[in-house]
Amino acid sequence: MKKRKPQYNPHRGDQVRAKKHLGQHFLKDENVASKIADTLSYSGYNKVLEIGPGMGVLTKYLLQKDAEIHVIEIDTESVEYLKENYPQLENRIxxxxxxxxxLSEIFGEEQLAIIGNFPYNISSQIVFKMLEIREQIPEFSGMFQKEVAKRICEKAGSKTYGILSVLVQAFYEAEYLFTVPPSVFNPPPKVDSGVLKLTRKPDFHLKCNEKLFFRVVKMAFNQRRKTLRNSLKSLNLPDNLREDAIFDFRPEQLSFQQFIDLTLKIEPYAV
Structure with missing residues (x-):
């Protein structure tokens, strides 16, 4: 007979089992957790949302800050563990x-920071979701797979510069902070991790059509080996516009500001 896995019992003080399908790698290094908690300024807002707290190693240090800490967690075992071990989070788990x-169901239109040790399998999606609600998010920091964190902070001209780099840097100052080895996790991942911080720019509203900007950036990088003249062909732009020198470039050669300029050129003709 196949043995059943023991279920989590909060009264035994068990540790939560990391679940592969959720991309869980629990941080176990107290020093790293403290350093991540210190990446936020806790200024200009009084609420912080931690994504995927697991067993609360980072949460513990966030609770020492002058802010109202909320956590959002999809794993039922982790939720039960947090309720048992962090009673000060009552009604905020x-x-x-x-x-x-x-998030407006919890926070309305309030400003808040986002932080976390993000599951690798959805980390890029978390950033895209954050960009959708950027009006509410003045600061964002946390741990990613190192190559993803580096890509977000990369500048134009690099082979790793891409959609996330442009979209994030149009609205936020992006800073790669430090690298974290696999040994600080349980179970250890197969790659290094990297911690970054995003600080929303004082003027984060673009001077172009923002929906078109997102569309142009994604279309360009979806065919990143082609020049913009070819990758944006489906926009059916007039020939005289397509003769502009900017269309001679490939997408990784353009800074976020040049993509804004490109969007402004396209706006009068885009459907």
């Missing part, structure tokens, strides 16, 4: 999927 949840 949200058993929800961040990617599908409307």
């Amino acid at each position: 949200h058993e929800k999927d961040f990617l599908k949840f409307d």
